Amino acid sequence: MSSTKVLHVEDDRIQRALVVHYLVTPNDNKYEVTSVESEDEAIEMFRQGSFDLVLLDYQLSQGDGLNCLRQLRKLDPIVPVIAVSGVATPTIAGELIEAGADDYLSKTSMDENILTESIRAVIARAEGVRTTIRAKLRAVQAR
């Protein structure tokens, strides 16, 4: 089985290491994590590579997480984007839904289980939606 390619957008070095610690284990290629620090780098990297998922810090020192999400959505409306924030509030949640985030996790409560379960759920959903939309398009083309 091919590994899940994760683009991690995070300017905090400790957080980057923590996510790698949660997702990458020796002798297990389930996840392949590429980390970038800024909004511009994230967009550039996303254009270059084919990522299965984006893990996005809401508060970036260089750039804006929300703006980054909007740009990513222009490039790919379905790729799962999980937003991560120091403090998760319903107000931020509303903004993120509007911009197209798939899930929203708080850094303070995030652990390996929460993160991997969220990744599993959003990837399954995106795959299902992609397949259904493709089938719908094929049906339209066949008519």
Next chain:
Amino acid sequence: MYCMNIVTIGCEPRVLAEVRREALDNLAIVDAEFVDLSEALNSLEADPDESRLFIIQVGTNTELGHLKRLSSTFVGHPVIALVDADKDSSMVVGAMRAGATQVVLLPFQSGDFGGALDCIAIQFGLVPARAKTIAVAGAAGGCGTTTIALNLAYEVACAKQIKCILMELSMRMGVLASLLDVEPRYTTSDLLFDRNVDSAAMKQVLTSIIDGFSILPGPYQSIEPGIIESERVLALIELTSRLAEVVILDVPCTFDELYFKTLAAADKFVLVTEQKVSSIRGVQMVCEALPNTPELVIVNFYDPKVQGLGSDRLKALVKCPNMAMVAYDPLVRNAGDIGKPLRLVAPRSRALADVRKLMEKLIPEELLSKKIPKPSTLLGRLSRAFTTSSKASP
């Protein structure tokens, strides 16, 4: 399930009670009950366009004569003769010769009456009535989809006396059996690999919870492996829809082929979400993927105090005009722990009040306002007798 009006003639009270029960069970309505043939002939007009099924109890040669007269008067209408073969087996052949379309033996055997109705339906070209299927689907895990589906189905059966089946489409591990604290003998996984299942067999495998409410749960004792063919599940749903007036499908958020095909095939579907990013995004994505829009988006565990995600904001985010809220209510968890529907544990709970509102929105008007056939009363019989004698007098 056949929508036909039943007219009973000469049935003993005990038999009549069973006929009513069997009729209700098969969604046929006992329209009129007559003590004898002459009363029936005086009251009914021979209208070939009216879909009528006569049921007459036959035990003597005189009653065989009545049957013969009935079938020759109401030509083209099916007649079921109820015969106690233990008393006189020749009555079976006699009833057939006298014009009975089907003979049902007394005392009633389970499924025999329904079998006679099925046969009559084929012979007379009656189209079986099909239940309205309502898919209740989760937009994300943990939204309380099964709880909503269960309490909705229970209310439909109890409050409105609409025959309802709840089918849990969790194909690997379901929770419905534990939410009701029952141990059903059969689950969906027992039926998926048996291609010989018909509606009669389906009826046998349903687990009755109360009168008018049955369930077909997902597997609950072990995690079922294997690949599920979505077409096979859809065929089971189709079979189930012939056994009730409303079938509620509890669809877990698997986002696989079965999930999307079930939502597309149901008469109506609703999406259950909550005030969380993941589940609201789930609603948006499902709506984009499907050609049809949900009848309702249900926000479960709704808390108006959650800032920034109030009802108006949610409506704007979800872009679905029809949204309903089910209040956060700790009593829901209590009910689940006890293994009972909310109606039995907390009949005045806020969540149940919201579920009742859902029911009014989702169940078709013609079912909500249907007349529930009532057993004939002495007053009714007197009234009919009076009408009959008035008609007879010059």
